[in-house]
Amino acid sequence: MFNTVFNQKCRVLTALFMFSAAAQAEQWDEKFYNPKADKEDVIMPMPCHGSMVFRIVKTGTKSPLDDMSVVLGSDSGTEAFAEHSTPNYISGGFSGQNNEKEQERYFLMAKYEVSQLQYQAVMNEQCPSPNLKGRQPAVDVSWFDAVNFSHKYNEWLMKNGRDKLPKEDGVSGFIRLPSNTEWEYAARGGIAVSASEFRENTFPVPNGLKAYAWFSGSQSANGRLQLGGLLEPNPLGLFDMLGNASEMMLDPFKLNKLDRYHGQNGGVTVRGGSYLTSESEISSALRIEKPFYAADGKADKAKDMGFRVVIAAPVLTSGDRIKQIENEWKNLGNDNLKNDSHGSGSNIVGKLEKITNDIENENVKKELKSLQDALRSANQSRDEQRDHAIRSVLELGAFLCTNIADLEANYQQKVAAQNYIAQACPAGSEPIGLCEPTAIEESKTVLAEAKGVRDFVLTYYADTIVSTSTAYNIATVQTQVDKKQLTGKANLTEYVDLYWKHLQQYYKDGKVNREQWLADCKQW
Template sequence: MTLTLSPLRYGLVLGLLATVSPVLAAPWAGSTYNPKPDSEDVVLPMPCEGSMVFRRIEIPMAGPLDDLPITLGQDGGDWGVIEHSHPAFIAGSFADDKKGKGRYYLMAKYELTSLQYNALRGECSPPSRILNIAATGMSWFDAVTAADKYNQWLRTNAIDKLPKEDGSLGFLRLPTEVEWEFAARGGLKVNSAEFRDVHYPMDDIKNYEWFSGSQSSNGKAQVIGLLSPNPLGLYDMLGNVSEMMFTPFYLNKLNRLHGQAGGFVIRGGSFQSDQSEIRSAARKEVSYYDDATPYTSKSTGLRLVLVAPAITSKEKVKLLEKSWETLGAENPNTEKKNDDTKDTAKELSSLASGVDDAALKQKLKDLENQLRASNQKQQEERAQSIRASLNLGSFLCTKLQDDGRFLDFLNHNYELLCKDKDAGDTNCANRKSKLGEQTERLQQLTGYYASSLVDSATLYGQEGLKPEVSVFDQMLTLNKRLSGLRPFLAAHWQNQQKYLENGKIDTAGWLESCKQTTGNN
């Protein structure tokens, strides 16, 4: 006997199949949620037999109040009030028990897809290519709700999969701007110069990020994981769809953020962005509401982070209190960088002059003298450190010249002797191998020089460096064995001044400057 369904019943059956129960859903294939798997991936389950992949963002600070000072934003742009560089600090949520050092937080490897977003809303859609495109069209409130639903689902169905810190479960949320930009720049997987560049290192931007135009996204959001990742193994950080932040928008006020909190922030470019907008510092304010309804956009999505509470237990509170007591203790290596800081020695001198009690006056004068001696020692040590950095920069400039000119020599000989030779020629194969080795050696040296230049410029600034350039130049003049470094000091200082002026990481220009250095000044 054949059972025939009426059109009405047939439609009801199709409707039931369209929204499959999470219990009945088939597990997603690995290629659906992780098209580029890696051994360091951290995978968490999701509703509808799905998964989401995360990457560890490591920070080498282990103490309860230890954090890493970093510089975010970018100098030299047209939007200083929005993107100007400013100091920030970052720390991880979870202790690295296996490696025994540092802390980390977790960031989603890919942008949230439509398939994953549907799963968090209770819709178990069959996996498909179109659903593996980054999800858009949700409001900031929808994004927060999606994170909340994922948290509750994990605590109900997979609590053992959540990482813990000091016994407290981690939780998912949108990233802060600091968390996002630190990861977008490549974290500690890049050197200091690369971290401060417009974007993380890449050979051709088309191989790493989606932007507008027929040579890239062609005006459409793309499937996750098609291009190459950034140095932390994160995909589409600066393109494809813009990503919502947890923290509100603040304007920039030179070296700090302005006091007014505004709408929410979206970071990174999208498939609608021009190639020039694909940069780590790009940020935009968006109002939470568009007229009467929450704001949504077809080019804005999200990426989650997994973090932990800051205060996790009574024992943690005790450790925090102990660390707090040591903050600000006298340390000869600590520099006062706030220009608004009062001259404490002068304040003591002024205070002593207004005291009638002879014994108290003498104590204040003694304290003033001790403080002045301490300040002088710190200033001398700082000057020595600056001169040491100039010495290192000058020396590295000589090495860049040697290795750069040697690479030019190898290139010239290869073109001269092997241009028309057969590919199987043994001598030419050896020359090509040496050429590759020297190219890699020069790239490593250039990166080290750039990191040294940027670090000292950031730490000491123009006002700290300039007087010591003159002092160090005189020291080189007096030392005949070191006088040959003088022209390289001049080249290094010229490179450093250009960076201080425009904030650009011009490794090719710095290399050429050192290569062209000749004679004594």
């Protein structure tokens, strides 16, 4: 009896002490959790008056069942069994529901690796004192520690910062480790980079890799763990995605089997390399396996292994959301959506479904149902390939329009030069300098070449408009225009809009207005 009462009093005193310590903890200075602040940062509160900074990672998707095809891995890696190029898909759990133009789905990823200070604020009973060394990544922690950190941080946020968490369909998001796909998609730069840049060994590093990643060697980390956020970020504003501390994933390690992952789930997936990784090994594709448990039976840890977290959302958030997903799923692979080149769906899947329902023989019914599912799957694959082709055409059209503008400017310069020569060399002028016959002929040749190149590209531009309108229905293209506006780079998105304007005009009247298109591209 005495021991029970004594233990209860001890727990009460401990709780009061922890509450008092948290109340007296000093507010963290921004330099301890966000040394490279940016207006697009999303800041979440933490215990002990701390903070954690996140970045929005857009995925170029709009509806709950919409996802985007991405290729992970690399064809240049030495360990192809782990790093070979592998198709995958990405989507975000949140959508911008307050603004019609911000419907793109996204998730949030921590801007920096979880620091020692942040780890201690969540895991320790007593609040840590903020200091610069606390900005080093929390390393020598196990996968179980990282998951437990996420769990405890979630519990604290649900009680103390639920209003700060993003919501999807009225349901609050939650903290967890990133998936392998989420991490590599963000590490490569997501939609902030071009398709070719996404497939490079690293995100663009114009100042050299050592300006963006800590790796082994005296010219970089020199064998020491570094403070988070000292170097430059990747195109999404994420720091230390490569190097410094390697990062643990939520999902277990899998081998590569050419165009897919192998069926066995293994140990901990670790990404990004660390301050002990050589410069030549650092890449966005680097993926290794660590055991969940070390040889001594304890949870495995490493002095160069840490983690960062994401904010994600549940999928089935409400009854209405489930109905929405059901309706979207039923439409997958159907051919009654009037999306072929002439806008009329053949509805073969629907007709096959009706035939299946009318048949009484169960064996035949099962075979027809299997055929129906296979047809839907094939249709879905066809539609995804079609949509990808349309987005490529939109990119090409935008690029050609910018090229036309440059070529027209070059042509007008040559026209001005030709006019100057004509004024400087009237009939009967002495044939010297600019007035030499060879110089005059050369200027005419240059002018003709400039016009020829401009007209060739302008004709190619017009050809893409005609061929696109012939191949695809306007409603189908409209859907991909909306997606391209979400995923395109700012300087190219404007020209996508112009190309779409010209395409709409051609859909409407069938007229090839080269001169007007030239003038628009020049002035845009």
